[in-house]
Amino acid sequence: MRSQTVKYLVAGTAAGVINGFFGAGGGVVLVPLLLYWLGLPARKAFATSVFIIFPLSLVSAVLYFMGGRIDLRQAMPYLIGGFVGGVLCGNLFKKMPVIWLRRIFGGLLILGGIRAVIK
Amino acid sequence: MIAALITGVLTGAGVGGGTLLVLYLTAFAQVEQGQAQGINLLYFLICALPALVSHFRARLVEVRGGLIAAASGAAAAFFSARLSLGVSESFLKTGFGILLLAVGVKELFAKPRDDEEE
Numbered sequence: 001m002r003s004q005t006v007k008y009l010v011a012g013t014a015a016g017v018i019n020g021f022f023g024a025g026g027g028v029v030l031v032p033l034l035l036y037w038l039g040l041p042a043r044k045a046f047a048t049s050v051f052i053i054f055p056l057s058l059v060s061a062v063l064y065f066m067g068g069r070i071d072l073r074q075a076m077p078y079l080i081g082g083f084v085g086g087v088l089c090g091n092l093f094k095k096m097p098v099i100w101l102r103r104i105f106g107g108l109l110i111l112g113g114i115r116a117v118i119k
Numbered sequence: 120m121i122a123a124l125i126t127g128v129l130t131g132a133g134v135g136g137g138t139l140l141v142l143y144l145t146a147f148a149q150v151e152q153g154q155a156q157g158i159n160l161l162y163f164l165i166c167a168l169p170a171l172v173s174h175f176r177a178r179l180v181e182v183r184g185g186l187i188a189a190a191s192g193a194a195a196a197f198f199s200a201r202l203s204l205g206v207s208e209s210f211l212k213t214g215f216g217i218l219l220l221a222v223g224v225k226e227l228f229a230k231p232r233d234d235e236e237e
Contacts, residue, residue, distance in 0.1 A: 012188030020199025023156025047179035069157035082166035106226025113219030
């Protein structure tokens, strides 16, 4: 098996483990692997990670739904906002300064992580 | 809804809007960790779809490698999600917090690559 194929298999598995367990965060594991291990250019790595995580989220969502972890009524406002955000992203993506997005994102995660661990 | 709109832009960009949404839901909207994770999964499916169409049009998706990773990832997600349904809320929350801290430190000190503009 070619080494690139093995790397994609490993990267997908790592994203799947995180996505299934935490219902989020597959991308934060996958994007660095696509960037630094598989050598994809930044925008291609971000776009490909969305392509990979889509079916993983579908599998996880079905299991979560069956396990009673999804309340559709509670989720609805977020689904509407998310759809609009996704459409905007498609149009804004080429203009976004990626490194600043990552830094803002990193700062917010640290604050959230501290809060989650302490509580 | 505004929080979801902002994180939707980040999710479509593949920079982890979902982690931020789970964070928002548990910290400010008083949603339990497991439920927040469930909402986020549905939310990702909805907001990734239009972004994916744009990414395909712009030829930004590495299709062959992506399909290979998706196949192994879907199998891993199946077993991992089943495992997740069996653990306690507090275990999930602490584990998620550790994940956030690790990723946050890494991203905050990220150095731009040649193809990422400041």
